[in-house]
Amino acid sequence: MTRVLIAYAGDYGNTEKMANACAEGIEQVEGMTCLMKHADKVRLEDMRDSDGLIVGTPVHMGCMDWRVKKMIDTISSGLWMQDLMNGKVGGVFTTGSGYGNAGGGCELTMLAMLNSFAELGLLIVPLPKMTVDFGLGGHHWGPYGRSASPSGNHVGVSEEALNVARVHGANVARAALAVKGAEIFKAE
Amino acid sequence: MTRVLIAYAGDYGNTEKMANACAEGIEQVEGMTCLMKHADKVRLEDMRDSDGLIVGTPVHMGCMDWRVKKMIDTISSGLWMQDLMNGKVGGVFTTGSGYGNAGGGCELTMLAMLNSFAELGLLIVPLPKMTVDFGLGGHHWGPYGRSASPSGNHVGVSEEALNVARVHGANVARAALAVKGAEIFKAE
Amino acid sequence: MTRVLIAYAGDYGNTEKMANACAEGIEQVEGMTCLMKHADKVRLEDMRDSDGLIVGTPVHMGCMDWRVKKMIDTISSGLWMQDLMNGKVGGVFTTGSGYGNAGGGCELTMLAMLNSFAELGLLIVPLPKMTVDFGLGGHHWGPYGRSASPSGNHVGVSEEALNVARVHGANVARAALAVKGAEIFKAE
Amino acid sequence: MTRVLIAYAGDYGNTEKMANACAEGIEQVEGMTCLMKHADKVRLEDMRDSDGLIVGTPVHMGCMDWRVKKMIDTISSGLWMQDLMNGKVGGVFTTGSGYGNAGGGCELTMLAMLNSFAELGLLIVPLPKMTVDFGLGGHHWGPYGRSASPSGNHVGVSEEALNVARVHGANVARAALAVKGAEIFKAE
Numbered sequence: 001m002t003r004v005l006i007a008y009a010g011d012y013g014n015t016e017k018m019a020n021a022c023a024e025g026i027e028q029v030e031g032m033t034c035l036m037k038h039a040d041k042v043r044l045e046d047m048r049d050s051d052g053l054i055v056g057t058p059v060h061m062g063c064m065d066w067r068v069k070k071m072i073d074t075i076s077s078g079l080w081m082q083d084l085m086n087g088k089v090g091g092v093f094t095t096g097s098g099y100g101n102a103g104g105g106c107e108l109t110m111l112a113m114l115n116s117f118a119e120l121g122l123l124i125v126p127l128p129k130m131t132v133d134f135g136l137g138g139h140h141w142g143p144y145g146r147s148a149s150p151s152g153n154h155v156g157v158s159e160e161a162l163n164v165a166r167v168h169g170a171n172v173a174r175a176a177l178a179v180k181g182a183e184i185f186k187a188e
Numbered sequence: 189m190t191r192v193l194i195a196y197a198g199d200y201g202n203t204e205k206m207a208n209a210c211a212e213g214i215e216q217v218e219g220m221t222c223l224m225k226h227a228d229k230v231r232l233e234d235m236r237d238s239d240g241l242i243v244g245t246p247v248h249m250g251c252m253d254w255r256v257k258k259m260i261d262t263i264s265s266g267l268w269m270q271d272l273m274n275g276k277v278g279g280v281f282t283t284g285s286g287y288g289n290a291g292g293g294c295e296l297t298m299l300a301m302l303n304s305f306a307e308l309g310l311l312i313v314p315l316p317k318m319t320v321d322f323g324l325g326g327h328h329w330g331p332y333g334r335s336a337s338p339s340g341n342h343v344g345v346s347e348e349a350l351n352v353a354r355v356h357g358a359n360v361a362r363a364a365l366a367v368k369g370a371e372i373f374k375a376e
Numbered sequence: 377m378t379r380v381l382i383a384y385a386g387d388y389g390n391t392e393k394m395a396n397a398c399a400e401g402i403e404q405v406e407g408m409t410c411l412m413k414h415a416d417k418v419r420l421e422d423m424r425d426s427d428g429l430i431v432g433t434p435v436h437m438g439c440m441d442w443r444v445k446k447m448i449d450t451i452s453s454g455l456w457m458q459d460l461m462n463g464k465v466g467g468v469f470t471t472g473s474g475y476g477n478a479g480g481g482c483e484l485t486m487l488a489m490l491n492s493f494a495e496l497g498l499l500i501v502p503l504p505k506m507t508v509d510f511g512l513g514g515h516h517w518g519p520y521g522r523s524a525s526p527s528g529n530h531v532g533v534s535e536e537a538l539n540v541a542r543v544h545g546a547n548v549a550r551a552a553l554a555v556k557g558a559e560i561f562k563a564e
Numbered sequence: 565m566t567r568v569l570i571a572y573a574g575d576y577g578n579t580e581k582m583a584n585a586c587a588e589g590i591e592q593v594e595g596m597t598c599l600m601k602h603a604d605k606v607r608l609e610d611m612r613d614s615d616g617l618i619v620g621t622p623v624h625m626g627c628m629d630w631r632v633k634k635m636i637d638t639i640s641s642g643l644w645m646q647d648l649m650n651g652k653v654g655g656v657f658t659t660g661s662g663y664g665n666a667g668g669g670c671e672l673t674m675l676a677m678l679n680s681f682a683e684l685g686l687l688i689v690p691l692p693k694m695t696v697d698f699g700l701g702g703h704h705w706g707p708y709g710r711s712a713s714p715s716g717n718h719v720g721v722s723e724e725a726l727n728v729a730r731v732h733g734a735n736v737a738r739a740a741l742a743v744k745g746a747e748i749f750k751a752e
Binding site for chain 1: 250286287288289290291292293294295296299317322323324325326327328332334338340
């Protein structure tokens with residue numbers, strides 16, 4: 001079996017809902033399985049023994065939740081040192097109150113997680129605009145579950161954002177299958 | 189007089205409307221004047237002889253319009269070489285169809301322009317969330333004039349986005365006045 | 377045949393040298409061919425009919441050369457509109473005088489090009505640290521040809537940076553082969 | 565008195581050395597004082613009652629140390645909510661082994677911290693290239709204390725990087741003095 005690990009942190013259940021939707025998408029792809037864990041619980045082996053990685057976070061002050069960063073610092077840095085993740089695949093998603101009508105920090109939050117992914121040698125899976133409901137839940141780096149309207153009313157993540165997350169999960173799963181066994185990166 | 193240069197590029201008039209609103213905001217501040225030019229027309233002296241700089245652009249493929257970049261490469265690089273902009277102030281704004289509900293690239297677009305500003309030694313003026321209508325036209329790095337609804341319908345920049353741009357112009361103007369004459373940066 | 381397009385701009389030949397090294401790397405991979413063009417010359421069909429894309433640029437004022445951005449705005453935006461690049465692969469490289477000892481803007485320059493790649497739906501190929509000579513010519517998003525020493529003396533791109541570029545070209549080529557024919561992205 | 569808070573995290577003393585150099589620079593400026601604390605120890609009042617903020621971090625997997633992010637999430641988010649930091653000034657610095665010859669993630673690390681600063685409404689103080697020893701310890705967003713040579717040998721932060729940090733501290737201090745009392749940001 002080919003496996004994607006979903007690691008996430010969150011406060012009010014929105015990020016977990018998005019993670020669940022990604023998981024559904026992954027498991028719709030034949031031959032794929034999913035391991036989903038809160039960032040606090042992820043162990044080095046969970047990451048090492050997966051073929052792909054999806055990390056999700058609420059946007060907190062323009063960057064990822066500190067618990068996600070703690071996981072990256074304490075777990076993935078060890079894998080980086082030993083070059084154990086090269087050639088796997090990775091994707092990201094965020095949730096956010098979306099204060100302001102322009103994402104409120106979700107882009108840099110995604111880029112910050114992807115900066116870690118690049119160091120790990122993961123092939124990055126973006127999110128094409130052709131994705132269903134992209135207009136309401138998409139960003140080119142991954143799904144965005146906006147949990148408030150521009151006027152500030154809390155609305156929770158929408159069905160559309162969950163649809164986008166489902167497709168993203170399946171995309172990452174298909175990417176993991178496509179590159180599995182291929183030796184893409186060589187030292188020279 | 190203290191002067192802020194507004195340089196912009198654009199396709200359908202939305203960015204120009206936002207630039208006009210910034211200009212209004214600047215000129216509401218006592219002692220301030222504004223010079224507004226299309227990026228294609230900006231000369232080195234325009235930038236050198238201003239106390240502050242606002243650059244606005246549509247978001248094109250996740251970064252600034254190439255004409256804005258051309259201005260930065262051909263005009264501001266000469267000023268950078270000679271250290272002639274250190275200690276002035278700068279701000280940015282963007283417009284965009286906002287494809288996707290998450291800004292569609294506006295954050296990295298702003299950061300890319302600000303990367304140039306930092307090299308020039310400009311103090312960067314962000315946009316606080318307390319700004320009127322921030323929820324509909326704001327981003328923490330500057331105004332965002334979203335010209336389409338999440339469903340993709342073209343709507344033009346809203347009155348709210350123009351209000352945000354007006355306040356941003358005034359903020360940059362007040363920042364220019366506050367630091368004028370202060371020798372903030374020293375070589376050692 | 378599977379083809380990677382290398383598009384680049386540059387001033388003094390350093391970026392072209394790096395592009396040539398990438399091309400060598402691509403052509404070392406069986407079944408691969410390379411099309412290399414200055415950004416000014418790239419046509420829509422060049423990009424559309426390639427399986428992978430490498431874009432290289434000098435770092436100018438903290439972002440890509442304006443001619444690279446012009447290509448992205450005028451060529452790749454049309455492909456984005458029609459969803460014609462989804463599922464291909466992409467990589468980047470930069471050259472720079474490296475003013476300061478910290479890359480002098482190369483990271484954001486790479487991220488800005490990658491922001492466009494993500495919109496196009498390209499799988500992003502990073503550069504693992506295990507790459508030969510990474511310590512002298514590598515960055516996790518791609519090769520970096522530093523053309524000056526930290527003290528400012530012009531030195532040209534080093535043999536080590538060219539080695540890194542060669543490996544990066546081969547990595548992107550192998551990634552293009554691995555995903556060719558796989559339908560990674562679906563709309564729902 | 566006008567005060568700048570320096571908050572930092574670190575592992576082997578390099579970041580603390582850089583923080584100490586910033587502190588020296590701040591205290592060389594007449595009328596200025598400095599409060600320096602490890603990120604774990606910073607309280608909301610420390611930040612609220614300061615006129616400026618310098619945050620320093622090692623680069624860990626391409627972004628800030630998780631303890632710095634924890635401080636931002638748990639301390640500065642409360643100040644953001646209440647709009648209590650608008651119009652103060654901020655600067656950043658990083659240390660890093662500098663794996664690769666291109667900063668190894670320091671630029672995005674700085675931008676990620678600055679994304680939080682922008683949300684707080686801080687005027688951002690960059691680092692001009694005219695700064696003494698910029699070529700060996702500078703980046704346009706702040707000092708960079710590279711603790712290893714490109715070949716990977718640990719060397720600790722250099723005297724030059726500490727010089728840059730000293731000047732940066734003084735720059736931030738002078739900026740704090742220049743804008744103190746000026747009401748730069750208004751709601752409308």
